[in-house]
Amino acid sequence: MPLIPDIDEFEERAAIMEYDGGFSRSMAEDRAAQEQGFRDAAQFREALAYYLHTGRLGGWND
Template sequence: MRPIPDIEAFEERAAVMEHDGGLSRSRAEDRAAQAQGFRDAAEYWQVLADYVVTKRLGGQADG
């Protein structure tokens, strides 16, 4: 089962790692996504986008 994306936690963690940790935004987003159980930021954003469109994890609409 895929983890549920938590955008508030993702954004906060990425910002802290970028600002306090000195990581690039891209690397900070990868790390924030990994902290939620995703492979990288690209997978995180894809799952989130699919969820917004279909209202389900896994990318399939009801119906």
């Protein structure tokens, strides 16, 4: 089953971890992506870009 990138959830969780949790922005984004099942923020963004470009989920990591 392909992972579904949720940009709103990603941004909200990263902001909370950065400002309330004291994480660096990079670490907060990685953690927010991991909460959605992605390896890191880079993989999350790759999946999101693929979805926005093609309108399909999955296939971005093939």
